[in-house]
Amino acid sequence: MPAVGVSRLRFGAGRRGRILKTISLSGVSVLAVLVRAGDALAASEVSSVEPAHMVWLAALGGVFAFAITASLAYVRNRRISAERIEAMSAETRDLRLYVDRLESMLNTDEQRIIAWTDAGDAQGSRVGARPGARVGVWGVIPESSGVPRAPAQLLAFGSWLEPKSAERLEDHLLRLRASGEAFSLTLETRQQTFVEAVGRTAGASAVLRLSDLTGDRQQQAELGARNTRLAGELATLRALLDAMPAPAWQSDGDGHLTWANAAYAHAVDATDPASAVRGNIDFLDAAAREAIRRDRQPDGTFAARMPIVAAGERRIFEVTDARSLHGSAALAIDVTELDRIRKELRRTEEFHGRTLDQLATAVAIYGADRKLQFYNAAFRALWDLDPAFLDGNPEDGTVLDTLRAGRKLPEQADYRGWRTKMLESYQSLAAREFWWHLPDGRTLRVIANPHPQGGVTYIYENVTERLDLESRYNALIRVQGETLDNLSEAVAVFGSDGRLRLWNPAFGRIWGLADAQLDALPHVNDVVETCAATEDEADAWRQLAGSVTGLMDSRTHLAGRMERRDGMVLDYATVPLPDGGTLVTFVNVTDSVNVERALVEKNEALQQADELKNAFIQHVSYELRSPLTNIIGFAQLLSDPKFGELSDKQSEYADYILSSSSALLAIINDILDLATIDAGIMELDLSEVDVAHTVSAAVEGLKDRLAEANITLRTHVPGDIGTMLADERRLRQVLFNLIANAVRYSDDGGVVDVTCGRREGNIVFTVKDRGCGIPQDMIEAVFNRFVGHDSGARRRGAGLGLSIVKSFVELHGGEVEIESREGAGTTVTCTFPARPEASGRVAAE
Numbered sequence: 001m002p003a004v005g006v007s008r009l010r011f012g013a014g015r016r017g018r019i020l021k022t023i024s025l026s027g028v029s030v031l032a033v034l035v036r037a038g039d040a041l042a043a044s045e046v047s048s049v050e051p052a053h054m055v056w057l058a059a060l061g062g063v064f065a066f067a068i069t070a071s072l073a074y075v076r077n078r079r080i081s082a083e084r085i086e087a088m089s090a091e092t093r094d095l096r097l098y099v100d101r102l103e104s105m106l107n108t109d110e111q112r113i114i115a116w117t118d119a120g121d122a123q124g125s126r127v128g129a130r131p132g133a134r135v136g137v138w139g140v141i142p143e144s145s146g147v148p149r150a151p152a153q154l155l156a157f158g159s160w161l162e163p164k165s166a167e168r169l170e171d172h173l174l175r176l177r178a179s180g181e182a183f184s185l186t187l188e189t190r191q192q193t194f195v196e197a198v199g200r201t202a203g204a205s206a207v208l209r210l211s212d213l214t215g216d217r218q219q220q221a222e223l224g225a226r227n228t229r230l231a232g233e234l235a236t237l238r239a240l241l242d243a244m245p246a247p248a249w250q251s252d253g254d255g256h257l258t259w260a261n262a263a264y265a266h267a268v269d270a271t272d273p274a275s276a277v278r279g280n281i282d283f284l285d286a287a288a289r290e291a292i293r294r295d296r297q298p299d300g301t302f303a304a305r306m307p308i309v310a311a312g313e314r315r316i317f318e319v320t321d322a323r324s325l326h327g328s329a330a331l332a333i334d335v336t337e338l339d340r341i342r343k344e345l346r347r348t349e350e351f352h353g354r355t356l357d358q359l360a361t362a363v364a365i366y367g368a369d370r371k372l373q374f375y376n377a378a379f380r381a382l383w384d385l386d387p388a389f390l391d392g393n394p395e396d397g398t399v400l401d402t403l404r405a406g407r408k409l410p411e412q413a414d415y416r417g418w419r420t421k422m423l424e425s426y427q428s429l430a431a432r433e434f435w436w437h438l439p440d441g442r443t444l445r446v447i448a449n450p451h452p453q454g455g456v457t458y459i460y461e462n463v464t465e466r467l468d469l470e471s472r473y474n475a476l477i478r479v480q481g482e483t484l485d486n487l488s489e490a491v492a493v494f495g496s497d498g499r500l501r502l503w504n505p506a507f508g509r510i511w512g513l514a515d516a517q518l519d520a521l522p523h524v525n526d527v528v529e530t531c532a533a534t535e536d537e538a539d540a541w542r543q544l545a546g547s548v549t550g551l552m553d554s555r556t557h558l559a560g561r562m563e564r565r566d567g568m569v570l571d572y573a574t575v576p577l578p579d580g581g582t583l584v585t586f587v588n589v590t591d592s593v594n595v596e597r598a599l600v601e602k603n604e605a606l607q608q609a610d611e612l613k614n615a616f617i618q619h620v621s622y623e624l625r626s627p628l629t630n631i632i633g634f635a636q637l638l639s640d641p642k643f644g645e646l647s648d649k650q651s652e653y654a655d656y657i658l659s660s661s662s663a664l665l666a667i668i669n670d671i672l673d674l675a676t677i678d679a680g681i682m683e684l685d686l687s688e689v690d691v692a693h694t695v696s697a698a699v700e701g702l703k704d705r706l707a708e709a710n711i712t713l714r715t716h717v718p719g720d721i722g723t724m725l726a727d728e729r730r731l732r733q734v735l736f737n738l739i740a741n742a743v744r745y746s747d748d749g750g751v752v753d754v755t756c757g758r759r760e761g762n763i764v765f766t767v768k769d770r771g772c773g774i775p776q777d778m779i780e781a782v783f784n785r786f787v788g789h790d791s792g793a794r795r796r797g798a799g800l801g802l803s804i805v806k807s808f809v810e811l812h813g814g815e816v817e818i819e820s821r822e823g824a825g826t827t828v829t830c831t832f833p834a835r836p837e838a839s840g841r842v843a844a845e
Contacts, residue, residue, distance in 0.1 A: 112139040112147060112154065112210040115202070116177060145212040146189030162188045169197055177206045186213070242273075246334060247283055247310070247317075252327040256280055267310035267332075283332065284308065284319070292321050300324060305335065361461055368454025370396045370426060382460055383408055396423060396456070410436045422448075425456045489587045494548045496580030498524045510570070510586055524548045534565050540572065547574040548582045561589075569593045628668065632661045684727040684811055686836070691721045691763060694728060695756055698735035702743065710748050713739070716755040724763045724834045730808045731832075735765065737805050738828055742769035745826065762814070763832045770825035779820060805830065812836050 117134040137151040148154050158166040165187040175181040180201045187195045196211040238259065241248040247264040251257055257280045260273045268283055270276035282289070288306050296302045300323040308317050316339045321330040353374060356363050362379035366372055371393045380390060383403060394402075400419055403409045412418040425432050425448035436444040445461040484491055484504040490511070493502035499521045508518055511531045522530075524545045532538035540562040547558045558574040569590045575583040635657040637643055638650075646654065695717055706713055735754075742752045746769045755766040774782060783806045805828075806816045813836040820826035 110139075110141055110212055112137065112141050114155070114208040114210075116206045117204065139210075141195075141210065141212050144191075144193070145195060146191035146193045147195060147210060147212070160189055162190060165189075172197075172199055173206070173208065176201065176208075180206075241331070247332045248330070249283065250327060250329045253325070255328075257282075258327065269311065283310070288319070292319070296321070296323065300328075305339070308332065310334070361459060364399075364458045364460075366396050366456050366458070368451075370423075370455075372396070372399065373455070379460065382462070396426075407439055410438060425450055426454075489585055492584045493577070494524050494582050494584065498545075498549045500524070500527065501581060507586070510568075510588065537562060537564060544572065544574060544584060547576075548584070628661055631657065635661060684730060686725055686727055688723045689726045689728045689731060690723055691756060692717045692719075694732050695735060695754060695765075698732050698739060699754070701736055702739050705740065705743050709743055709746065711743050711746050712749075712751045713743075714751060714753050716753065716757075718757060721756055721758065721763075724832060725836060726812055726832060727808075730811070734805050734808050734830060735767075737802070738765070738767040738830070741802060741828075742767050742771070742826070745769060745771040745773075747771055758834070759831075761834055763834055765830045765832070766827060768825065768827040773822040773824050773826055774818075774820040775822050779818065782818065783816070802828075 113136075115136040115138075117136075135151075135155070137154065140149070141147045143149065146160055148160050153159060157169050161169065165185075168185060169187060172181075172183040172185060176183065176199045182201070183197075183199045185197045187197050189195060194213045196213055198209045198211070200207050200209075238261070242261040244261065245263050247261065247267045249257060249260040249264050257277050260276050262273055264283055265271070265273045265276045268276055268281045270279065270281055284292070285308065288308060291304065291306065292302045295304065302321040302323075303319070305316055305318050307314055308319075309315075310317070315334055315336040317332040318335045319330060319332045321328055353376075356374075357376045357378075359376060360378055362382040363374075363376045364372060364379050365374040372390060372395075373393065375390055380387060384406075385399075385402065389402070397419065400409065400422065404415060422434070428448070428450050431447055431449040434446040434448070436446055438444065442462060442464045443466075445463045447459040447461070449457045449459070451457065484502075487504055487506060490507035490509075491502075491504045492500060492507045495501045500518065500523075501521070503518055507513070508515065511527075513527075513530065517530075528538070528541040528545050532541045540560060543558060543560065547556070556576070558572075560572055562570045562572055564570065567590070568588060571587045571589050573585050575585075577583055635654050638646065639654045695715060699713060699715060702713070705711075739752065739754060746752060750770055752770075753766075753768045755764075755768070757764055783802050802818075809816050809830050809832065812832050814830060814832040817829045817831075818826065819829075
């Protein structure tokens with residue numbers, strides 16, 4: 001059976017003829033097959049028909065039908081595809097034409113367009129595009145704009161943009177390609193031109209359009225860049241000013257504060273600069289602002305030093321203020337320390353000038369301009385020059401010429417050359433020394449010391465007497481030798497090798513060393529073996545030997561005392577000498593030690609006697625008080641009429657017993673109080689005390705004495721004196737003793753004034769009498785115990801009153817002052833603190 005085939009269709013000319021030919025050939029083949037099948041079926045009718053042949057025939061017919069149907073469908077699809085391809089080809093041609101027109105339009109406009117068709121990896125924008133990304137570049141921009149023409153160089157943004165502009169563009173492209181974030185930037189090229197960059201997304205593409213800015217837009221971009229640069233500079237400048245410790249601020253045209261740094265806020269005690277600006281807190285006071293307004297220069301600047309209170313402290317500031325049409329800016333630098341240092345430097349210079357003026361050595365200082373700046377009195381006296389000439393700041397050469405004219409310089413055959421050599425000191429780096437032999441016989445040592453900042457300091461040392469001094473040196477050495485030989489102290493000098501170098505006769509005499517032994521210059525160890533008679537002496541000598549033979553760094557002054565076996569006491573000392581030797585001295589202090597010991601023993605005996613006295617006073621006081629109390633009690637019983645009437649004489653005797661016993665009890669009580677104070681156990685019962693009442697109570701207890709002595713007592717107590725913290729009983733006792741003492745030493749019919757008042761937080765009591773007064777030689781002793789000034793029968797006392805007063809006043813933390821003049825009376829002033837630090841218990845010092 002012939003095979004059924006269908007030819008492959010192809011595009012091009014004559015394709016319809018080839019399709020019809022294929023279909024016709026296929027139809028002939030199908031007809032032939034059908035004829036052959038009919039012949040086979042007719043033959044089968046003649047013979048017996050088999051079932052297998054029938055099945056095969058049916059299948060074959062189905063195949064033929066499917067083949068015909070498929071061929072017809074294929075032909076139809078081919079025709080439709082050809083039509084579509086033709087339409088697409090036409091559309092492609094139209095699109096290419098459209099794209100060409102668009103490219104032409106883009107290339108005619110002054111702009112460059114870059115499109116990335118891949119929006120995935122934005123890092124490709126830094127190098128053009130990542131592998132696989134499609135990049136398109138269109139348009140033209142003049143090279144004068146700074147944008148390169150080559151696409152590869154164009155995509156390398158860092159090669160033609162400023163670093164900051166390139167970094168900004170790449171960051172925005174990164175966000176554009178990653179998240180589609182559009183942007184519009186003005187970029188600065190390396191040629192200082194400006195380019196506008198606009199980034200947008202178009203479908204799946206990222207598009208960057210670069211445009212050259214011209215005309216107003218160029219000026220606007222330049223102004224924007226300038227504004228950004230100025231804003232950055234202003235921010236940098238303000239950051240610098242904010243970091244400075246000096247207050248800085250800006251104000252507008254109306255004088256309102258617009259900006260301040262942290263130092264300004266600290267100076268005006270503001271929490272921060274913002275609060276200082278909001279509150280418009282002025283750093284300058286009214287006087288400073290008026291001075292700025294008054295003394296401002298025509299160019300709007302002001303600079304001056306003025307005192308200003310900053311952070312609660314008055315300091316000196318160097319204020320600089322600059323004013324413009326838009327406001328003013330100021331800076332205040334704290335120059336308090338600088339001003340202090342300048343004043344200190346000025347004082348130091350004046351002090352150095354006064355010091356140099358006191359020197360006997362002539363000094364002259366010339367500046368860098370070779371003019372005289374300073375000279376001392378010795379310089380003027382040395383050359384006998386006119387002060388008016390020196391004060392005119394003459395040049396160095398002029399001074400030399402003047403001295404030569406007065407024949408005060410060394411005689412020189414070539415004066416001009418000598419003068420030039422002297423003036424070379426201004427170019428020298430080290431000090432130079434000259435010897436001048438003057439015509440009048442004097443010899444000067446001249447030192448020219450150049451100053452690092454220019455100028456020369458001349459020192460003129462008169463060495464005329466040096467030869468004379470050198471000639472006297474040997475005589476002086478001999479005098480010193482004779483002096484050492486006649487000293488009573490033993491002196492010996494040991495060399496650095498430990499051997500004896502110098503000694504005086506007293507050294508050999510004290511230690512019993514023969515002249516021959518000393519002339520042999522023995523070693524210090526040999527001297528130790530010879531002189532150390534006891535173990536104590538050996539220890540002292542070993543210390544001396546260690547000081548003599550020790551190293552230079554370990555040698556120090558050594559001093560001590562040595563007691564010899566023969567009873568002699570020696571004080572020894574060592575002095576290290578600069579040449580490595582050691583000076584050893586021995587002083588015989590036997591007599592001084594004996595006197596000192598006697599004084600110490602006497603002092604100990606006096607202390608023991610004082611302790612015995614105190615013990616006796618305490619013992620007698622306590623032993624006398626008990627029987628005296630009994631005497632007073634029985635005397636009061638005798639005086640009481642309930643126990644029987646007494647005659648007038650008996651009553652008088654009983655009154656004498658009571659008065660005498662009371663006086664004796666008061667003395668004993670005073671002694672006990674002093675003993676208590678000495679023991680350090682005195683207690684003060686501090687409370688609020690009515691001062692006026694206490695003075696009245698003390699006066700009340702002395703009315704009998706006042707009446708008996710015909711003494712007028714005047715009190716001067718203010719009504720508002722108030723209260724004080726004190727021990728009322730001790731305060732009354734102080735006043736009682738003071739008034740009693742004044743009464744005792746007042747004349748009959750005299751006047752005693754008691755004054756009380758407050759002064760600087762203290763309570764002051766003053767008792768003044770007009771009696772006999774106290775001799776000046778006894779003023780210091782009146783407060784001692786058992787010391788009194790007897791000037792009549794009524795003026796005798798135990799000598800304890802003022803001692804008690806002083807002790808109680810000092811226990812309260814106060815002080816006592818006494819003023820007296822013999823024959824004019826005495827004034828005692830007691831000052832009590834209104835609120836003593838002690839409370840309750842106060843111990844005596």
